[in-house]
Amino acid sequence: MMNRQGRPSTPGEASSGAVDTVLGHRGLDHEEALIFEQGQAGRSGVDLPEVPAVTSRLGNLARKGPIGLPGLSEPQVVRHYVRLSRRNYAIDMGLYPLGSCTMKHNPRLNEKLARLPGFADLHPLAPLSTTEGAVEVMGVLAHWLKVLTGMPAVALTPKAGAHGELCGIMAIRAAHVARGEGETRKRILVPESAHGTNPATAAYCGFTVDPVPATAEGRVDLAALKAKLGPDVAAIMLTNPNTCGLFERDIREIAEAVHGVGGYFYCDGANFNAIVGRVRPGDLGVDAMHINLHKTFSTPHGGGGPGAGPVVLSAALAPFAPLPWVVEKDGRFALVEDDKGQSFGRMAAFNGQMGMFSRALAYMMSHGADGLAQAASDAVLSANYIQARLSDVMTAAFDGPCMHEALFDDRFLKDTGVTTLDFAKAMIDEGYHPMTMYFPLVVHGAMLIEPTESESKESLDEFIAVMRRLAEAARAGEVDRFTGAPHYAPRRRLDETLAARKPVLRWTPPAPAQAAE
Numbered sequence: 001m002m003n004r005q006g007r008p009s010t011p012g013e014a015s016s017g018a019v020d021t022v023l024g025h026r027g028l029d030h031e032e033a034l035i036f037e038q039g040q041a042g043r044s045g046v047d048l049p050e051v052p053a054v055t056s057r058l059g060n061l062a063r064k065g066p067i068g069l070p071g072l073s074e075p076q077v078v079r080h081y082v083r084l085s086r087r088n089y090a091i092d093m094g095l096y097p098l099g100s101c102t103m104k105h106n107p108r109l110n111e112k113l114a115r116l117p118g119f120a121d122l123h124p125l126a127p128l129s130t131t132e133g134a135v136e137v138m139g140v141l142a143h144w145l146k147v148l149t150g151m152p153a154v155a156l157t158p159k160a161g162a163h164g165e166l167c168g169i170m171a172i173r174a175a176h177v178a179r180g181e182g183e184t185r186k187r188i189l190v191p192e193s194a195h196g197t198n199p200a201t202a203a204y205c206g207f208t209v210d211p212v213p214a215t216a217e218g219r220v221d222l223a224a225l226k227a228k229l230g231p232d233v234a235a236i237m238l239t240n241p242n243t244c245g246l247f248e249r250d251i252r253e254i255a256e257a258v259h260g261v262g263g264y265f266y267c268d269g270a271n272f273n274a275i276v277g278r279v280r281p282g283d284l285g286v287d288a289m290h291i292n293l294h295k296t297f298s299t300p301h302g303g304g305g306p307g308a309g310p311v312v313l314s315a316a317l318a319p320f321a322p323l324p325w326v327v328e329k330d331g332r333f334a335l336v337e338d339d340k341g342q343s344f345g346r347m348a349a350f351n352g353q354m355g356m357f358s359r360a361l362a363y364m365m366s367h368g369a370d371g372l373a374q375a376a377s378d379a380v381l382s383a384n385y386i387q388a389r390l391s392d393v394m395t396a397a398f399d400g401p402c403m404h405e406a407l408f409d410d411r412f413l414k415d416t417g418v419t420t421l422d423f424a425k426a427m428i429d430e431g432y433h434p435m436t437m438y439f440p441l442v443v444h445g446a447m448l449i450e451p452t453e454s455e456s457k458e459s460l461d462e463f464i465a466v467m468r469r470l471a472e473a474a475r476a477g478e479v480d481r482f483t484g485a486p487h488y489a490p491r492r493r494l495d496e497t498l499a500a501r502k503p504v505l506r507w508t509p510p511a512p513a514q515a516a517e
């Protein structure tokens with residue numbers, strides 16, 4: 001069955017109590033056609049002067065047909081995009097429990113400072129004489145990152161965590177090449193619980209990925225790791241706290257063992273929010289670590305804006321850092337853009353995500369070192385509160401306290417006919433963006449919940465109440481509530497695999513006969 005807009009209705013729609021509205025709208029949420037379908041030739045929101053007559057010099061490169069922009073009035077366009085924006089869930093709308101993502105509040109102070117014209121209107125090619133203040137901001141940010149991590153150098157340009165991994169592994173590769181071991185060190189050890197970007201980065205840089213198993217308590221199996229060490233090991237990529245939400249207690253021994261065979265220690269720092277201000281990765285033997293400014297340091301995340309993934313480097317890797325970097329002399333700041341030494345090159349055009357640098361530094365300075373440590377403690381407390389309050393109705397994947405995220409498996413759903421996916425969809429009906437599902441892969445039907453420090457106790461309690469009720473409903477056999485979910489979202493169950501594998505990215509106009517109507 002299709003409704004007016006060709007929106008397929010899903011089985012179970014009636015059982016949700018929803019009526020068939022005249023135009024397919026739901027409450028104040030409008031169902032509407034694509035902007036191209038709404039557009040009409042000749043309609044326009046602006047009144048432009050006639051184009052003067054010119055002799056085209058495009059020759060046969062000239063466009064044959066019209067450009068195909070939809071014609072709409074200004075209010076039509078405004079309404080369309082405002083309606084679309086209301087369908088986009090955001091951290092400003094409610095709790096966003098995605099584990100391993102650190103979706104924390106984006107303080108408005110950051111936004112205010114980043115919008116200062118001296119930062120926001122800067123051109124990357126403007127001469128240093130007019131931009132030294134911005135370079136100083138980069139220098140101060142670099143200083144904070146180095147102090148917080150206990151590392152001597154930082155590359156600011158990588159534009160996301162995954163890009164930072166690429167930067168770190170390229171620095172490691174450059175260091176091995178400089179030692180004449182570029183051809184022999186071909187293996188990178190990656191724990192099974194790692195984020196997919198870790199093995200992807202290693203493979204992209206030409207290394208073989210060798211998985212390291214986890215112990216039954218969710219940490220790296222130290223004995224198995226040691227057994228894999230040898231002269232062909234280039235590095236280990238390890239996340240700490242790991243993606244099971246646990247601190248790797250053996251981390252110093254792991255670092256020593258890897259260094260013992262001449263390898264480097266890449267730490268995936270995506271989970272730095274749990275330890276910032278309390279543990280310095282440099283003290284743990286880390287050689288390179290990316291820091292997701294859009295996670296730990298509160299800059300907007302996902303659809304909210306670009307990321308930034310600066311990489312801190314140990315003394316051994318610092319000489320290979322990518323250009324440019326900031327230097328300070330007698331209180332004056334400058335960028336080193338050219339290097340006669342061992343830098344492996346550049347990660348990006350220009351100098352990195354300036355808008356994220358200013359936001360992250362605003363966050364750091366407004367919190368202060370003590371405030372950052374407090375944020376880490378509160379993030380860990382929030383996660384443990386959730387784990388403790390849900391452990392009688394859901395099944396925690398591992399015993400004992402967690403770090404900044406609480407990890408559950410699907411044992412509590414056994415024989416209920418409800419899967420982790422169904423459970424997540426039912427959360428949408430309850431007003432929550434689902435947690436991270438089926439990751440890490442080492443936990444069956446994983447549900448990874450990271451509340452962060454920015455939720456109040458009241459908001460955590462509401463979330464807990466919903467999760468408790470859903471867990472009880474699953475046990476009580478209320479299966480439709482889950483398998484039919486989401487009942488209240490503008491779209492029901494989508495074929496997400498098909499959408500990912502065969503995305504339809506282009507609107508095709510209807511056949512000419514219809515268009516001529």
Ligand SMILES: *Cc1c(COP(=O)(O)O)cnc(C)c1O
Nearest residue numbers: 100160161162195197268270307
């Ligand atoms: C988010 C994340 C990454 C990748 O970071 P992006 O900024 O999304 O590229 C890598 N590892 C872990 C553990 C993460 O959570």
